[in-house]
Amino acid sequence: MDTQALAVGELRVPSRELLMHRDAMFRRGFLKLLEIKDSDVRILTMGQSKDAIDKGLHAGGAFSAIVPLVSLFHGGFLRLNIEDPTRRGQDLFTLSKGHAVAALASIYAELGYFDEKILHGSRSHASILNGHPGPVLPGIQIATGPMGQGIGVAQGFAIAGKRSRQFDSYALVGDGELQEGSCWEAVMYAAQHGLDNFCVLVDRNNGQLDIHDRMLFPMPPLEEVFRSYGWNAHNVDATQYDGVIQALNQFRFGARNGRPTAILCNTKKGFGAFSDFFNKHKVTVPGALLEQELQLQKERRSSRVAEFLSLLDDLSTLGDGEAIRELLLNEAERMHLTTGRSSDGNLLDPVMGPVMTKSVPKRDKKIRYDASALPKLDKSKSYSAAEIVTAAMKVFARDQRVVSIDSDLASTSGLEAGVGAADQSRALNVGVAEANMMLISEAYAALGSNTWCSTFCPFFNWQVLRRIAVGQQERLEAIADANGWLSEGHGLDITFLATAANFETRTNGATHMGNDDASTFDAVAHLKIIDVSCPQQMLSIMKWIMDGNRGLTYLRVMRTGSAVLYGSDYEFEFGRGxxxxxxxxxxxxxxxxxxxxxxxxxxxxxxxxxxxxxxxxxxxxxxxxxxxxxxxxxxxxxxxxxxxxxxxxxxxxxxxxxxxxxxxxxxxxxxxxxxxxxxxxxxxxxxxxxxxxxxxxxxxxxxxxxxxxxxxxx
The missing domain is CATH 3.40.50.920 (Rossmann fold)
Structure with a gap:
């Protein structure tokens, strides 16, 4: 009998031959191990409310998310580099429904992204574990909340994951969150561009903040909706593990068909809690009730352990039972459970860590290019910003870290023509979907790219821009922290190329006029606002941005041609008139x-x-x-x-x-x-x-x- 295992990064998946040979016995044991991990995560998640600064817990959505999260992280599907979560080639996970952060943090502490002590004192100003996840927390790529934006960034990761080194992108979204239109911008784009390395798990708990036991308005049949957009869709019962595991197994190990995958995880808010007190969106748990709930969760865990041990005893009566028993014990160790073979403690005790994530290597963000190949401007002529951008990007974009995303206005930015001349796969156009444009840009920037996205000045989405800036701040905080997991060069480099600034829109309509964008966006922290007056200045600004580590830049440019005001020796400096x-x-x-x-x-x-x-x-x-x-x-x-x-x-x-x-x-x-x-x-x-x-x-x-x-x- 084949007892080998297939290596998947740092995780191991049992050989398919063996599972097919004795599927029933292995499956029973494997699913029981996941149930034991379910108990571990619930106990850790519940425990966070003990000493949280507000004694609170987003219990409803955190508990309903545990079955999908445990399935994904402990089911053997993710290829992870926990020591360096920024290394390219590993799979990426995005918690779009950020209110479930307590459950995710419990899993991350187990896996070794950070010390278990981080789970204590959460949501205080001194804690890096907040009410939503963000890059200040080791292993988290972007800042999210249930705003319909994480799915778009995860889609951006999937786009990048189609290139070498290839990887898969996963996201967990809430059904309430799917009321946001930006989600469907991503859903449409992902299917049209064959992102079959993209898997979205929908925590369909049929509740939201104001009404915890139903949606504010009837949701359409999501399985049909996703399929109508060109997705593979699975409708599973997420009050147990079997269906979620089967759907993930089909995505991860099945044949890819050019379609992204949606797994609709049907459950309810607070699922897995004993008391219905936890079914609400957020709760402040009375001490006595918390102790009662923890005790019941521990008793349930003990019962699950006993059932698993009984199954191991049954295997001893089978001719090849010892091989299956060893495979299950291997799975237990991979799930951070003791087996008596290499750890102290009782059989199947939970194992925390150890902490593996270190300060990641520095990123070199400087774009390499041949300066002599850049355009030479004639002061007797006029040039539009788009002309300069196209000509310069043909040079800059030879460096594969330069990426552009337009939203059906590429002719005004010049980005697509310039970047596409070097590599059309890095010159994206999302159509009339500016939120999605910005979300894809954030994904590429989080992976280290020098990212440019462009539309008319008034069309940039303030809600998306603000959340990106929050994530940038958390990245900068982690970089500045001597014990932080991020290092120099891990900030976001995104240029928001805002075309038709000031009076440049002209006769297109009042909604397109760019007279208020600069003063509006001036309230967004960490955003550098620049208003360009000259083609030579534009070229110099682009060179300045290509030096790297410029952060979030809002670059307002003229649409039509203008005279050249500066000489070829002009050097732009931010904050200088x-x-x-x-x-x-x-x-x-x-x-x-x-x-x-x-x-x-x-x-x-x-x-x-x-x-x-x-x-x-x-x-x-x-x-x-x-x-x-x-x-x-x-x-x-x-x-x-x-x-x-x-x-x-x-x-x-x-x-x-x-x-x-x-x-x-x-x-x-x-x-x-x-x-x-x-x-x-x-x-x-x-x-x-x-x-x-x-x-x-x-x-x-x-x-x-x-x-x-x-x-x-x-």
Whole structure:
């Protein structure tokens, strides 16, 4: 009889020949071992509420998720490198329904991603185990909550996993979470692009936050829905292990047919708890009830252990029973249970760890390219941002770490044409699905790629952007922590290429106008906002980003061509403004960005004809030191911006921070022209030609020059 086993990373799966020969006896024992692990995870999960800062537990969704999680992590399906969870080639898991983090953390502590002590004191400010998972916790790739976004990132992992080194991507989502439209953006894309290495387990517990025992509205037959989108779909009973294991086995070891897989795990909130108190979304557990529940869970575990030992005794009566017995004991050891062969303790006691995850190796994020092959710009010509992006990406994208994702606006970004010229498999287009575009971008960035995604300025999804930024912060915290699991180079490098900024959208419609995006996204932490004024500046910014470790960059670019303002020796620095015209005889200063800089320069020429020297400052990113320096000159300052006053608002913040050493009474020397209404309130703007827009808002060179003359006279 063949008693060999198939190696799968650090995990081992029994040989198929043996399982087919004695399937019934092995299956009974294997499923009983999973039930024992089920008890271990429930006990650890329940125990977290003992000393959580709020004594609380997201019990309903955590308990209903345990059967799918134990099946996946202890069923022998995942190829994991626990020592280095960032090493390419291993399978990846994403907990999209982040409220089940307590159950996942229990499993991760068992497997050795972190010490069991992390399970204590959760959700406090000092703890790295929060109410949702994030990269501050070892082994977690992205920050998630039940917002319909984890499935999209997991889909991005699957896209990357189709390349060498190949791997599978798994996600656990909630049925309530599937009410989010972003989930279906990912579902559509995954099927259309043959992601048969993508497996989604749906925790169909038929409840959500406000109503724990039913959905807020009837859900469609999900099995039919997934199949209609081109998925393999399995409808299984997730109150027991057999069906989940069979479905996972078919995905992991069956023939791939170009279709992603959905496993609908039918259960209920709080499944596996004795008391119905735990069926709700979140509970604060009274001490007496907690002790009662823990005692009952331990008694159930003891009963399951006894049943397994009885099965081992039955095997001794079979001719080949010893071989099956050894296989089951191998499985027990793999599931972190004692067997008496190499560990102390009673047979089938749980084994925690040991901790295996170490500080992962540094990542080199610098993109290699031939600088001599980059485009050379002629100052006598005009260039659009898309032209520069395409030409430069043909050079940069020869490095396989450069990836682009567009959303049906590739002609305005230039990304797809540029990256696709080097490798079309790294130039993705998700169609009209901006949330999915951003989620795929995050997946590639988490794997170490220099990722670019692009759409019109107003189309970026704030909810997705904010969660990505939360994950970036947690990555930075883990990198900064001397004991953290992440090291230098493991931050996210994502450039959000925001096209048609300011007045560049022109006649496409008010919904497309990009006058409010910068001030809106300015509230997102860790986001670097840049407003590009010149093709040469654009090229230099791209080179700056290719140096790596630039984090999250929101890059606002002009849609149509513009003159070249800077020479070939120009070097962009984030947080630095540039004085394009400056003299000792200046009588006023105008500060702008984007195409507004060109109008300001033309206004300076008009002012010169009237004997007024006007300094012109291009501020693509906020330069705090320069703003203070310019204010201290005592000269009148005019902020002329084709948006809601992003630079002016930041100028006010800078003055407030320097209020102790700056005379704010001089603010009467500061004037603004922007798209706020006459009362200074925010507004959206009509579509129109560029010429109409600058005329309506007083941002023509003539209007700027007249405003400067008024300032100087005053």
């Amino acid at each position: 540039y004085e394009l015209r400056r003299s000792d005889n200046d009588q006023a200063i105008v500060i702008s960005s984007g195409r507004g800089v060109h109008e300001a320069l033309a206004a300076a020429d008009l002012c010169a004809e009237n004997g007024i020297n006007l300094a012109v400052v291009d501020m693509p990113s906020v330069d705090e030191d320069l703003l203070v320096k310019l204010y201290r000159t005592g000269l009148p300052i005019l902020f002329a911006e084709q948006n809601n006053g992003y630079l002016w608002q930041n100028f006010l913040k800078v003055l407030y921070r320097h209020r102790a050493d700056v005379d704010t009474a001089g603010l009467n020397r500061v004037s603004i022209i922007n798209t706020l209404d006459k009362h200074g309130d925010k507004q959206f703007i009509h579509s129109a030609t560029y010429e109409e827009l600058v005329e309506v808002f007083g941002l023509t060179p003539k209007s700027i020059a007249e405003a400067v003359q008024t300032l100087v006279a005053r």
